[in-house]
Amino acid sequence: MTEHAIFEQDGPVAWLTFNRPEARNAMTWEMYEALREACERVDEDPAARLLVLRGAGDKAFVSGTDIRQFLEFKTREDALGYEARIDRSLGRLYRMRKPTIAMVQGDAVGGGLFMALMCDVRIAAERTRYGVPVARTLGNFPNPTNYSRLAAAIGPVRARNLIMTAKLIGAEEAQSIGLVDEVVPADQLEGRVRELAAKMAGFAPLTLSAIKEATRRVVAKLELESAEDLMLSCYLSEDFQEGVRAFLDKRPANWQGK
Numbered sequence: 452m453t454e455h456a457i458f459e460q461d462g463p464v465a466w467l468t469f470n471r472p473e474a475r476n477a478m479t480w481e482m483y484e485a486l487r488e489a490c491e492r493v494d495e496d497p498a499a500r501l502l503v504l505r506g507a508g509d510k511a512f513v514s515g516t517d518i519r520q521f522l523e524f525k526t527r528e529d530a531l532g533y534e535a536r537i538d539r540s541l542g543r544l545y546r547m548r549k550p551t552i553a554m555v556q557g558d559a560v561g562g563g564l565f566m567a568l569m570c571d572v573r574i575a576a577e578r579t580r581y582g583v584p585v586a587r588t589l590g591n592f593p594n595p596t597n598y599s600r601l602a603a604a605i606g607p608v609r610a611r612n613l614i615m616t617a618k619l620i621g622a623e624e625a626q627s628i629g630l631v632d633e634v635v636p637a638d639q640l641e642g643r644v645r646e647l648a649a650k651m652a653g654f655a656p657l658t659l660s661a662i663k664e665a666t667r668r669v670v671a672k673l674e675l676e677s678a679e680d681l682m683l684s685c686y687l688s689e690d691f692q693e694g695v696r697a698f699l700d701k702r703p704a705n706w707q708g709k
């Protein structure tokens with residue numbers, strides 16, 4: 452697909468590797484599009500029964516969107532267009548008919564946490580961390596649909612507190628609240644994922660597809676109907692521009708609340 456998003460197929464199991472370890476696998480627009488294409492490809496290929504997502508290296512699964520892409524954000528269209536682009540990819544992952552596994556070998560932060568959350572099963576290495584620290588870093592607002600799914604997964608109070616405290620939690624705590632399904636030693640992670648993927652690829656595909664859709668229907672009842680005002684109040688603020696510059700300058704942001 453691209454040097455930064457490598458698609459491979461091993462029998463019935465497809466693998467998509469986000470390959471920017473030097474940037475903690477931060478997502479470019481090209482990588483988001485490659486994710487969407489991989490989802491389409493696996494869903495339409497009768498020989499493919501399951502998709503595994505992983506990041507290159509051992510530092511990060513995915514660390515969210517490459518922040519440099521926010522430098523030109525100025526208008527309502529910039530903000531809403533970005534969120535629509537994210538939903539085009541992460542939403543397509545969430546809506547896949549076939550099973551998905553997140554092999555979390557490194558930190559899943561920001562958009563990386565939401566990407567893992569879109570998968571049906573999340574298996575993680577012991578040392579990994581999870582969080583959405585936007586209140587400390589960029590000063591933006593998470594995609595409302597993704598936030599709704601986070602709240603459905605771990606409860607609205609935990610979801611609120613995870614973001615408001617901007618903390619990164621470890622794998623064991625993530626498992627205890629429902630962000631992670633299984634935690635294994637790092638050197639056993641790939642073997643465990645391959646074992647489970649092979650097993651699930653042999654299960655009844657219509658049953659798996661139906662239970663995925665049933666779960667989506669349950670979660671849909673908890674989704675925010677509209678949150679454009681919340682997104683725009685953050686993305687079009689002076690604080691957001693300051694947050695982006697501070698992040699790239701590796702300094703604390705000077706928040707003004709405007």
